[in-house]
Amino acid sequence: MILTSYADNFEDALLWRALGHVQDGFYIDAGAADPERGSLTCALYNQGWRGINIEPAHTLLRRLRAARPADTCLGVALAAAAGSAPVPFYEVAGSGRSTLDAERAGALRAASQAVLLREVELTTLDAVCAAHAPQAIHLLHLDVGSADGQAEAALLAGLDLQRWRPWVIVLKRADTAPLAALLAARYQLAQADGVNHFYVAGERAADHGLAAKLALPAQPADGFVLCEGHPRAWPLEELRARLAASHAATAAAEAERLHQSALAANARADLADARVAAAEARADTAEAIADARHTIDDLLVRVRDADKRAEETAQWANNHARDADLRAEHSEQQLAEARLQAGTLEQRVNEQAQRAGQMEQRAGELASELAHMTARASGAESQLPGLHARAAQAETTLQATYASLSWRITRPLRWGKFQLLRSVRYARRQPGRVRAFAVRAGKGVLRRSMRYVIARPKLSFFLRRNAARLPFMVPLLRSLKMRLEASQNVQATAAAVPSAPPPSAPSQIPDAARQVLADLRRRASHS
Structure with missing residues (x-):
């Protein structure tokens, strides 16, 4: 440094x-x-x-x-x-000549120096x-x-x-x-x-x-x-003075140049004003010529407008006559269509009357069927005491059979036969279950693979291009894709369509018939 x-x-x-x-x-x-x-x-x-x-x-x-x-x-x-106490100090401001000596301070004052008395x-x-x-x-x-x-x-x-x-x-x-x-x-x-x-x-x-x-x-x-x-x-004050003088001369020259530029600009402005006055005079002359031309153009436009209005009037008359002919033809067509619609409405009225008769006939049939079902329900209700008695008798007989010695002795044989039949049925169902499980697992793997491939266009294009080299693979893959899409559509449809509620029993039948109908439905669902 x-x-x-x-x-x-x-x-x-x-x-x-x-x-x-x-x-x-x-x-x-x-x-x-x-x-x-x-x-x-x-x-x-x-x-x-x-x-x-x-x-x-x-x-x-x-x-x-x-x-x-x-x-x-x-x-x-x-x-x-x-x-032990402050002493007088003679300070000469801004210089290093300050002193404690009173005589020297007096000499400095005599030399026109500003001396300040302080205590230090x-x-x-x-x-x-x-x-x-x-x-x-x-x-x-x-x-x-x-x-x-x-x-x-x-x-x-x-x-x-x-x-x-x-x-x-x-x-x-x-x-x-x-x-x-x-x-x-x-x-x-x-x-x-x-x-x-x-x-x-x-x-x-x-x-x-x-x-x-x-x-x-x-x-x-x-x-x-x-x-x-x-x-x-080297004393910089002289150089600074020269530089300041140079700057002042440069500024004066620049001011003179600006003054001359201003005079030239004023002269150019006067010339521009003269040119503007001449242009305005030419513009007035051109404006008068333009007004005359405009008047002539207006007259020509009026003549053309009159000719055009005459042509338009003739054209309007022709169009009006043509429109009247078209409206007459259209009225005739509307009349024919109205007649055709009247015939169609009459035919629909007849069909509705026939349907009303059929509905009345069907209502009578339903009423007779309802009366028949009511009679059957009444008969079934009258048979209920006998059925209950027979059920009680069958229950008594069954309890007596369960309590008999032979039933208790043969119980192990019956249990063994039941377990044997159950094992045979289970063994017969296992191959089907294994096959169904394998099919479901394979379909799931194929479905996820197809989704993975379809979601990646580059991989899908690569597999299609290589599968095209094996002709037997193309129909197989196409069929597989269609089956997977069909199964997905069926599942989506089944999930979207709500299950239909079971038909309710008619409110007109008796309670006994309603109970019999509920028993029949339960048996049908169990079977």
């Missing part, structure tokens, strides 16, 4: 060369100022590092909090010792690290605007460098002399380029060649690009 440099002198590219191997690094940026312009830690933040930004100026602090939501941004001032809390780097920093701090950057290094020394006096050991400390200093406080804390000066001092902790100097990597200034081999608006980059 190519690094984008935001620092004025490519300090972030140099730091990334030395510390790029650290994953999820941590930094402390005291005097962080703007979150992007001139920032040493913006490139590290974009590479996944996180840290603490210390900036007492409210405007810059708001920008830091908006641009770096993952960082801890503190609006405090740093000193060698924490203060004083704290130490030791307190900030104890509250917000992990044990491993990879970068400490101090930029407090001091020319002689005393302010940086005061800030470092508020940090226990034996407890907190930042790997790299960057101080903004113009001279090249090392800071004695850092040398005493076992830090060595890796590079002093006239703008910054780069110090490396003594125990980390040999790790990954940290001191050696910081000893050389940033170069193109580090593989970084400059952010937009970087002071070392």
Whole structure:
């Protein structure tokens, strides 16, 4: 991933060369100022590092909090010792020149700078690290605007460098002399380029060649690009101004072209209006000619209509005479048909009279038959006591026979004979039952096979084509199909037609005759 440099002198590219191997690094940026312009830690933040930004100026602090939501941004001032009360702070809006020094603030006011007086809390780097920093701090950057290094020394006096050991400390200093406080804390000066001092902790100097990597200034081999608006980059404002001027010239040319197009369009519109006026004049002349032609056409149409009406009148008279002849013929035909229908009706009346006589004769026969059946029923009813007596006598005789010694002795013989006859009848019926069962099973298999084949056109076509090769199979399969269809039709008809109820006994016969008729029906059903 190519690094984008935001620092004025490519300090972030140099730091990334030395510390790029650290994953999820941590930094402390005291005097962080703007979150992007001139920032040493913006490139590290974009590479996944996180840290603490210390900036007492409210405007810059708001920008830091908006641009770096993952960082801890503190609006405090740093000193060698924490203060018990807020101290005056002179903020120069929108710049990094804010200060705690009243004399410097006065000089800024004299230079027409807008200076705002605020109050901020004083704290130490030791307190900030104890509250917000992990044990491993990879970068400490101090930029407090001091020319002689005393302010940086005061800030470092508020940090226990034996407890907190930042790997790299960057101080903004113009001279090249090392800071004695850092040398005493076992830090060595890796590079002093006239703008910054780069110090490396003594125990980390040999790790990954940290001191050696910081000893050389940033170069193109580090593989970084400059952010937009970087002071070392080509000024884009001039290019933007040229582009805006080009766009303005293009817009003016386009406006002129549109103006000329509008003038040409107006000229074409005037020409079109003249052509429209000429066309309207020609249209008026053509309309007058058309009116004259229309009048002549109307006269011709009237003449043709008169001729046509005369022809239609003559045709109507002929048609009327023809229709009168046809109506007369039709009336004669209707009269003949009426006479024929009258004869037919008379014949039907005679037939109905004959049928009525036959029905009366049949009614007399039925009445005589009913009287005869009533007499027979009465006779049967009179014979019932005798029949009951004979039945009682037969029952007595049968009970006496059952109680006799000979009947009881011959009972095993009778039972054996009955079982023998039953076995013979059962054996005689078995071949028929087996044959009937086999026939039913075969028909069922054939019926299901035929349904299966008929439901699949491809299989049916295949079987018909192969059966045609065996001549004796064609009539056999055709006969089988017709029998199966006939049996299905018979079953469907039997299921659809309800069974006829048994004839009821006439309501005119006596109860005794009704009982005899019911006995006869039961015997007939049992037989």
